[in-house]
Amino acid sequence: MFLQLLTNGVNYAAVLFLMAIGLVIIMGHMKIVNLAHGELIMVGAYVSYYVSTVLKLPYILAVFGGFFVSGLLGLIIGLIIRRLYGKLAETLLATFAFSLIIQQGVRLIAGPRSQNVNIPLNGTLMLGNMRVPYYNLVIISVALLVLLLTWLLLHKTKIGKQIRAVTENRAMTDCLGINTQRVDMVTFTYGTGLAGLAGAVLAPRSTVTFAMGVQFLTESFLNVVVGGIDSIFGTALSSVLIGESLTFIGGYWNDVIAKVLVFLLIIILIRFKPEGLFTKERR
Amino acid sequence: MMKDLLKIKKLPVNRYIDIAVFLALILFPLFVTEFRVDQMCRVLVYIVFALSIDLLWGFTGLMSFGHAVLFGTGGYIVALSYTLIKGLPWHMQGAGYTRIPAVLTPLLSPAIAFVLALAVPGLIAWILGIFIFSSKVKGVFFSLITLALAQIFQTFLDGQQVLLNGSSGLGGLPRSILGSGAIPRMGFYYILLGVVLLVYVFCLWLISSRFGAVLQAIRENEPRLTFLGYRPNRFKTAVYVISGMLAGLAGVLYIPTVRIITPLEVGVTLSTLLLVWVAVGGRGNLTGAIVGTIFVNWAGFLLSEKISDYWLLVLGIVVLLLVFFIPSGLVGKLIEMQYARQHARHKNAALDGEVLS
Numbered sequence: 088m089f090l091q092l093l094t095n096g097v098n099y100a101a102v103l104f105l106m107a108i109g110l111v112i113i114m115g116h117m118k119i120v121n122l123a124h125g126e127l128i129m130v131g132a133y134v135s136y137y138v139s140t141v142l143k144l145p146y147i148l149a150v151f152g153g154f155f156v157s158g159l160l161g162l163i164i165g166l167i168i169r170r171l172y173g174k175l176a177e178t179l180l181a182t183f184a185f186s187l188i189i190q191q192g193v194r195l196i197a198g199p200r201s202q203n204v205n206i207p208l209n210g211t212l213m214l215g216n217m218r219v220p221y222y223n224l225v226i227i228s229v230a231l232l233v234l235l236l237t238w239l240l241l242h243k244t245k246i247g248k249q250i251r252a253v254t255e256n257r258a259m260t261d262c263l264g265i266n267t268q269r270v271d272m273v274t275f276t277y278g279t280g281l282a283g284l285a286g287a288v289l290a291p292r293s294t295v296t297f298a299m300g301v302q303f304l305t306e307s308f309l310n311v312v313v314g315g316i317d318s319i320f321g322t323a324l325s326s327v328l329i330g331e332s333l334t335f336i337g338g339y340w341n342d343v344i345a346k347v348l349v350f351l352l353i354i355i356l357i358r359f360k361p362e363g364l365f366t367k368e369r370r
Numbered sequence: 371m372m373k374d375l376l377k378i379k380k381l382p383v384n385r386y387i388d389i390a391v392f393l394a395l396i397l398f399p400l401f402v403t404e405f406r407v408d409q410m411c412r413v414l415v416y417i418v419f420a421l422s423i424d425l426l427w428g429f430t431g432l433m434s435f436g437h438a439v440l441f442g443t444g445g446y447i448v449a450l451s452y453t454l455i456k457g458l459p460w461h462m463q464g465a466g467y468t469r470i471p472a473v474l475t476p477l478l479s480p481a482i483a484f485v486l487a488l489a490v491p492g493l494i495a496w497i498l499g500i501f502i503f504s505s506k507v508k509g510v511f512f513s514l515i516t517l518a519l520a521q522i523f524q525t526f527l528d529g530q531q532v533l534l535n536g537s538s539g540l541g542g543l544p545r546s547i548l549g550s551g552a553i554p555r556m557g558f559y560y561i562l563l564g565v566v567l568l569v570y571v572f573c574l575w576l577i578s579s580r581f582g583a584v585l586q587a588i589r590e591n592e593p594r595l596t597f598l599g600y601r602p603n604r605f606k607t608a609v610y611v612i613s614g615m616l617a618g619l620a621g622v623l624y625i626p627t628v629r630i631i632t633p634l635e636v637g638v639t640l641s642t643l644l645l646v647w648v649a650v651g652g653r654g655n656l657t658g659a660i661v662g663t664i665f666v667n668w669a670g671f672l673l674s675e676k677i678s679d680y681w682l683l684v685l686g687i688v689v690l691l692l693v694f695f696i697p698s699g700l701v702g703k704l705i706e707m708q709y710a711r712q713h714a715r716h717k718n719a720a721l722d723g724e725v726l727s
Contacts, residue, residue: 120510171693175509176433180649181693183642187686195680301638305521308514343529350522354515358501361511 091217092338093331098223100330101230104323105288106303107310108233109281115316116254116274117172122182123164124307125300126189127157127279131286132295133197136204146207150229153287154280160189161279165272186300194297201296222291229288233281237319240277250274309353315363324365383708384657384701391660392567399559407559408627413667414562415623418569420647420659422616427645428653429577430609431589433509435641436516439523440491440614442636444621446527447490449540449631450474451483455549459540465532480549487622488615495614499607517638524637539632543625553626562623569616573656576612585609589654646689652699661701 110124121127131153138149164185171177212219241247249270252260261267285303293299306329314325329349336345356364395414399407419441426432453459454470454477462470476482498519502512528537545552547561576582587595588602595602625631643666651662666685673681696703 118510120514167690174697175513176427176649177693177697179433179513180645180689183646184686184689184693187682188690191680191683191686195683301521305518305638308518312511312514312518341529343526346522346525350518354498354501357511357515358504 088338090215092334094217094219094223095338096331096334097327098226098330099334100327101223101227102289102292103306103310103330104230104326105226105233105281105285107307107314107322107326108237108319109278109285110307111311111314111316111319111322112237112281113275113278114311115318116250116278117271119168119172119178119275120175120182121164121279122179122304123186123189123300124279124282125302125304126186126193127161127282127300128286128289128303129295129297129300130160130189130193131157131283132204132290132293132299133193133202133286134283135287135290136202136295139207140202140204149290150284150287153283155283157283157286158276158280161282162272162276164279165275169268169271190297190300197297199297201294204290204295206291226288226292229284233284234319234323237281241319246270246273309350311363312353312357313364315365317363318365321363321365325363328364382655383704384655387657387661387701387704388570391657391664392563395563395566399556404555407555409668409671411559411562411627412624413664414559414566415620415627416644416647416667417566417660417663418623419617419620419644420651420663421569421573421656422613422620423644424648424653424656424659425573425576425585425609425616426613428648428655428659429582429589430585430606431509432606432610433513433645434516434610435513435638435645436518436520436523437613437617437644438636438638438640439516439519440495440617441621441624441640442523442527442631442633443491443494444487444618445624445631445636446534446540446621447477447487448483448622448625449543450534451477451480452543452546452625453540454478455480459535461535462532467532484548484622488618491618491621492611492615495610496607499603499610503603503606503610517641520638520641524633527633527636537633539630539635541630541632543629543631545626545629547626558626562627565619565623569619570656570660577656581605581608586654646685648699649689650692650699652702652705655701655705658699658701662699665700 106128109127110121113119113121113124134153134156135146135149138144138152139146164182168178168181171181206222208221208225210221212221212224239247241251249260249265250273252263252265253267253270253274257267260270310322310325310329313329314321314323332349332352333342333345336348395410398410402410419437422440423434423437426434426437454474458467458470470478477486498516502515527534530536534540545555545558547553553561577585584595584600584605587600588605592602621636628635647663647666648659649662650658650666651660652658670681670685673684677684692699698706
């Protein structure tokens with residue numbers, strides 16, 4: 088029981104990480120909270136439905152398709168809300184407006200009925216008494232891969248260096264002749280693309296509907312509050328923390344109580360660590 | 371006499387709108403069908419709710435994405451009270467209860483239920499306020515946490531099968547207030563309108579008091595207020611409690627108006643739509659909250675009769691255009707225009723060499 092819950096928790100953590108990472112990158116870099124994030128995950132899920140279930144193409148194409156379609160939508164959103172930079176309430180309202188538009192737009196195109204996506208890799212790995220579905224391993228691997236690639240992108244490439252520079256000091260970076268607006272758009276596209284990727288990977292595990300976005304949004308938000316917005320490893324660690332606690336409390340008690348308890352713990356936590364658990368102390 | 375007239379002329383434009391709106395609301399039921407009166411009753415409840423968030427968001431700058439939690443708490447307490455008064459509900463009988471558990475007996479008194487429906491949302495706001503505002507949590511995190519709270523509240527209500535009938539909610543409730551008999555439709559409308567007027571006057575009094583001035587100072591420049599020796603956290607918590615109790619009151623009124631309450635009706639959607647109403651009307655001047663709520667809700671009622679839920683697509687586009695072209699909202703824009711005109715007139719008068727009083 089204990090080990091089973093532990094592995095289930097790792098899977099949940101991977102799911103949480105995939106859902107939140109795009110949001111964290113955008114929030115950390117541009118200080119914009121993207122309320123359409125959940126809807127971009129939903130778009131990724133629909134892309135995977137069309138590519139894998141309707142067109143019967145290999146699943147890997149669905150994942151890339153989700154990334155590109157959501158990234159493209161994200162780029163459009165980013166270009167439009169660029170003018171609102173630095174205005175909190177306005178960006179929240181604008182991205183909320185986009186979430187409504189995407190939601191109803193998808194409903195208009197794909198219809199109001201919910202869809203199911205076939206799990207591309209069936210079967211279960213038996214480790215003693217533990218049951219680990221193969222697809223869980225896929226989700227965990229994808230999460231690790233995204234973590235690795237994002238780290239490489241931020242730390243080993245030129246654009247990554249520029250992204251970190253803008254995050255540290257926007258005005259100074261601008262003065263050094265770097266096109267910060269271009270950097271912003273690259274970041275926004277990458278972050279929203281990751282939302283689409285998450286949607287494509289998670290689609291086989293959920294019912295795909297136009298209204299599915301909002302549940303992703305809140306779980307990602309809790310993740311952001313715990314992990315802070317400064318580092319992707321903070322997000323990864325807080326995903327593990329939240330994922331494991333939800334699975335364990337849910338396993339021994341029930342899911343609703345797990346959510347309420349974890350939320351209360353987070354409220355108490357931010358009283359003492361407002362910047363998130365895994366953020367270095369600022370001077 | 372002349373002096374009094376001048377005083378009236380100096381009133382900001384939105385107070386005239388308030389008077390016009392209230393007059394229109396008094397006359398409204400005389401010209402429409404009963405169905406429309408019922409719809410307007412719902413809007414009146416939402417106006418109380420919108421005024422509560424305007425205190426918090428418009429005047430203090432705290433953008434809560436989870437205000438429906440406080441609304442829903444108030445509503446569910448009263449709904450449970452009404453349900454229990456009718457007798458042991460079937461969803462509790464099904465769970466093996468043969469009589470109402472002792473913990474719930476206070477709810478058999480409508481007066482106690484009413485007090486609880488205001489006090490519990492206030493208490494929730496107070497606890498959240500203590501934890502969130504006392505730390506150095508920045509504005510945006512307040513929004514994130516409250517949005518998560520709204521989602522969790524909805525999940526929580528869905529899971530309360532025995533007590534609150536889960537996702538089907540509590541229905542079949544009477545149109546009565548504080549244990550009275552069933553109130554006729556017209557009478558109920560005017561009672562609601564009276565409550566809206568009282569709440570409006572209360573908000574007006576609150577924001578023109580010293581307390582209200584501090585709230586607006588928090589919105590404008592919090593660090594400076596701290597330097598002046600105020601403790602913004604206490605004021606933030608206080609206004610959150612007041613706003614929460616008003617939201618609870620709106621929830622209480624919602625029950626006899628709509629006569630059913632479900633988790634979906636008091637979930638994330640209501641929390642975010644509430645912000646849209648206030649944003650469309652314009653935040654931070656009370657009138658905007660009233661006008662925006664009436665405008666968006668009626669647009670919703672009339673459009674969804676024609677194009678069902680796709681009206682949300684229209685709403686999304688309208689909000690987007692609004693944010694870019696009229697960020698201060700409809701009423702906010704009018705106030706700005708009046709201010710600009712007065713400013714220009716003063717300038718002209720000064721140029722003409724007249725003495726300004």
